[in-house]
Amino acid sequence: MSVMTMVQAINNALDIKLAEDKRVVVYGEDVGVVGGVFRVTEGLQKKYGVERVFDSPLAESAIVGTGLGMALSGLRPVVEMQFEGFSYPAFNQIISNVSRMHNRSRGRFKVPMVIRFPYGGGINAIEHHSESPESLYSHIPGLKVVIPSTPHDAKGLLISAIESDDPVIFMEPKRIYRAIKQEVSTEKFTIPIGKASLLAEGSDVTVVAFGAMVRECQRAMVMAKEAGISVELIDLRTIYPIDRETIRNSLRKTGRLVVVAEAQRSFSVGSELIAIANEEAFLYLEAPPRRVMGFDTIIPLAQGEKYFMITPEKIFYEIEKTVNF
Amino acid sequence: MEDRMLRIIDNDGNVIRPDLFPDISDDTVAEAWKAMFFERVADEMAVSFQRQGRMFTYPPNKGQEAIHIAAGEVIRENDWLVPAFREVGVMLAKGVSMKEIFLYYNGNEQGSNFKNAPRVLPINVPIGTQLPHAVGIGYSIKYRKEPDVVFTYIGDGGTSEGDFSEALNFAGVWQVPVVFTIQNNQYAISVPVSTQTRSLNLAVKSIAFGIPGIKVDGNDFFAMYLAYQQASEHARTGKGPVLIEAVTYRCGAHTTSDDPTRYRTREEEEKWKLSDPLLRLKMYMEKRGIWRVNEDELSECYKKEVEKQFVEAENVGYSLEEVFEYNYAEMPDDLRRQKEEYQQFLLWKGNRK
Numbered sequence: 001m002s003v004m005t006m007v008q009a010i011n012n013a014l015d016i017k018l019a020e021d022k023r024v025v026v027y028g029e030d031v032g033v034v035g036g037v038f039r040v041t042e043g044l045q046k047k048y049g050v051e052r053v054f055d056s057p058l059a060e061s062a063i064v065g066t067g068l069g070m071a072l073s074g075l076r077p078v079v080e081m082q083f084e085g086f087s088y089p090a091f092n093q094i095i096s097n098v099s100r101m102h103n104r105s106r107g108r109f110k111v112p113m114v115i116r117f118p119y120g121g122g123i124n125a126i127e128h129h130s131e132s133p134e135s136l137y138s139h140i141p142g143l144k145v146v147i148p149s150t151p152h153d154a155k156g157l158l159i160s161a162i163e164s165d166d167p168v169i170f171m172e173p174k175r176i177y178r179a180i181k182q183e184v185s186t187e188k189f190t191i192p193i194g195k196a197s198l199l200a201e202g203s204d205v206t207v208v209a210f211g212a213m214v215r216e217c218q219r220a221m222v223m224a225k226e227a228g229i230s231v232e233l234i235d236l237r238t239i240y241p242i243d244r245e246t247i248r249n250s251l252r253k254t255g256r257l258v259v260v261a262e263a264q265r266s267f268s269v270g271s272e273l274i275a276i277a278n279e280e281a282f283l284y285l286e287a288p289p290r291r292v293m294g295f296d297t298i299i300p301l302a303q304g305e306k307y308f309m310i311t312p313e314k315i316f317y318e319i320e321k322t323v324n325f
Numbered sequence: 326m327e328d329r330m331l332r333i334i335d336n337d338g339n340v341i342r343p344d345l346f347p348d349i350s351d352d353t354v355a356e357a358w359k360a361m362f363f364e365r366v367a368d369e370m371a372v373s374f375q376r377q378g379r380m381f382t383y384p385p386n387k388g389q390e391a392i393h394i395a396a397g398e399v400i401r402e403n404d405w406l407v408p409a410f411r412e413v414g415v416m417l418a419k420g421v422s423m424k425e426i427f428l429y430y431n432g433n434e435q436g437s438n439f440k441n442a443p444r445v446l447p448i449n450v451p452i453g454t455q456l457p458h459a460v461g462i463g464y465s466i467k468y469r470k471e472p473d474v475v476f477t478y479i480g481d482g483g484t485s486e487g488d489f490s491e492a493l494n495f496a497g498v499w500q501v502p503v504v505f506t507i508q509n510n511q512y513a514i515s516v517p518v519s520t521q522t523r524s525l526n527l528a529v530k531s532i533a534f535g536i537p538g539i540k541v542d543g544n545d546f547f548a549m550y551l552a553y554q555q556a557s558e559h560a561r562t563g564k565g566p567v568l569i570e571a572v573t574y575r576c577g578a579h580t581t582s583d584d585p586t587r588y589r590t591r592e593e594e595e596k597w598k599l600s601d602p603l604l605r606l607k608m609y610m611e612k613r614g615i616w617r618v619n620e621d622e623l624s625e626c627y628k629k630e631v632e633k634q635f636v637e638a639e640n641v642g643y644s645l646e647e648v649f650e651y652n653y654a655e656m657p658d659d660l661r662r663q664k665e666e667y668q669q670f671l672l673w674k675g676n677r678k
Contacts, residue, residue, distance in 0.1 A: 058513050295667070297652045300643075301429075301432040303432040
């Protein structure tokens with residue numbers, strides 16, 4: 001065991017896979033010499049050489065496109081988009097090629113690649129560095145979308161992602177890259193993709209979150225407890241394939257759903273969870289499910305984030321509304 | 326093919342190509358030096374405001390002033406500027422204020438709402454996506470038979486992006502009045518030019534698109550001035566686009582979040598200091614006997630001006646309305662509803678305390 005931040009845990013996962021699997025290569029903008037702008041890949045080039053961990057030219061579309069070529073010819077690339085806002089130049093490669101190659105070739109080609117990027121707001125970043133595009137990627141058939149909320153989960157989920165024969169979008173909540181420290185095993189372990197984590201059992205309301213919002217929900221739970229409300233907290237861990245069973249079981253118990261996420265609320269993961277609530281637990285519901293999510297606006301620059309970002313107080317407000325419906 | 330670069334003064338300010346020396350008055354040279362100095366002072370203060378925790382992330386311009394101010398001297402009022410994010414001097418020349426620059430980097434969208442620069446697009450952070458916009462503006466100009474030119478900027482790293490090649494190709498096919506500048510400051514964050522391309526240099530990339538290109542010493546004010554004069558004349562007279570590679574050095578970090586000591590040497594930084602654009606122009610002016618600046622006094626005067634604009638920017642507020650107001654020309658009802666819901670939350674929050 002060792003105390004790790006999420007940055008260190010992801011680095012450790014990459015280190016383990018690079019060490020045990022010669023097919024793994026890691027590249028992107030600034031990931032080699034300096035080890036990434038957040039130092040996630042620090043030290044890996046030195047340890048594994050420039051053939052396996054390297055800086056590419058500055059072109060996101062080509063980073064993903066070459067990754068696809070490597071993946072379907074026997075390598076297992078882990079590519080980095082420097083920020084979520086820079087994953088969009090690669091969107092065409094992802095939606096038109098990466099996600100479809102297995103289906104188009106009727107399984108002749110598998111696409112074992114991981115596309116990693118930091119995402120999310122709350123760090124006073126510059127424009128295009130604060131977005132939460134998980135629903136854009138979850139909407140694309142053929143992709144898995146994974147978002148960890150702790151160092152431990154980040155490590156186990158990333159190892160699973162690298163071992164997956166399907167392409168995985170691995171979104172890292174940059175706001176908690178270093179904010180949470182945790183004992184993490186230095187040994188190899190995996191956490192299954194597609195399984196949510198039940199973080200707290202409760203009876204009044206189910207709160208579903210992922211990424212940096214899990215910690216905000218845990219803070220809101222303290223307020224809820226003081227108000228006599230018992231919260232069941234689910235960390236999705238994987239956005240797609242979504243864990244219906246865990247959500248169903250919880251909703252049939254609590255009858256109330258609050259979804260918490262930073263992204264714009266309409267046509268989102270929150271929308272999907274409410275659909276699942278209707279499909280799986282309609283007769284159990286005691287209040288309309290609610291989304292505690294961003295406005296349907298562009299995420300404002302740093303000064304406007306005070307209105308946009310989801311706070312524990314806002315989560316508690318919505319929990320109370322739902323319980324008192 | 327030979328790798329050649331246009332240079333008019335050397336590192337000591339001696340004129341090495343008198344045959345190419347541009348037609349420019351001593352007064353203009355003196356004004357240009359002051360404009361470069363203002364950019365340097367403002368830029369260094371921006372970095373120090375960030376260090377003091379009074380501003381968020383900022384990308385320093387230090388070392389690239391000759392490119393910016395040469396463009397500033399040539400660009401006309403009706404010309405367009407389509408920036409990337411390291412052209413503060415050109416933006417200032419076009420009427421953008423430091424207050425607006427500070428507002429933007431302090432996380433307020435009002436910093437892109439330039440009051441006195443209607444033909445300057447907002448700073449563009451995604452790499453290279455601005456170049457096609459410049460070409461589109463060039464098309465409008467050509468379509469309306471106007472005599473204007475578009476100045477647009479990208480870095481050395483940006484030349485690897487698809488949008489770079491696509492924009493140059495369109496510009497060549499359409500023969501639009503666009504002057505593209507690649508500010509080759511040697512690094513894309515930590516990645517050196519040698520990792521971006523095996524091309525002889527960046528200027529020769531223009532050959533593939535059938536447009537003229539030139540590699541220029543970007544720290545030589547006169548070389549940049551001549552290049553901009555001729556390129557804009559070429560574009561303005563309907564002869565189509567031009568690509569300029571301006572060779573320079575990013576003396577500071579990529580942004581205030583970056584630490585260049587991790588990927589480049591002190592020796593390299595010292596070597597580039599010898600071709601500092603302000604120093605070279607000053608030495609030229611001294612040799613010509615037109616140096617009349619008291620640097621300390623001027624520096625104090627500029628610092629006061631920059632400080633004033635910074636404080637003005639600091640005092641601009643940010644209301645909830647700002648988040649909703651500008652997403653659409655016509656606000657959808659659903660957004661209005663979301664704003665009202667949030668206002669109810671704020672009321673609840675206020676009553677709770």
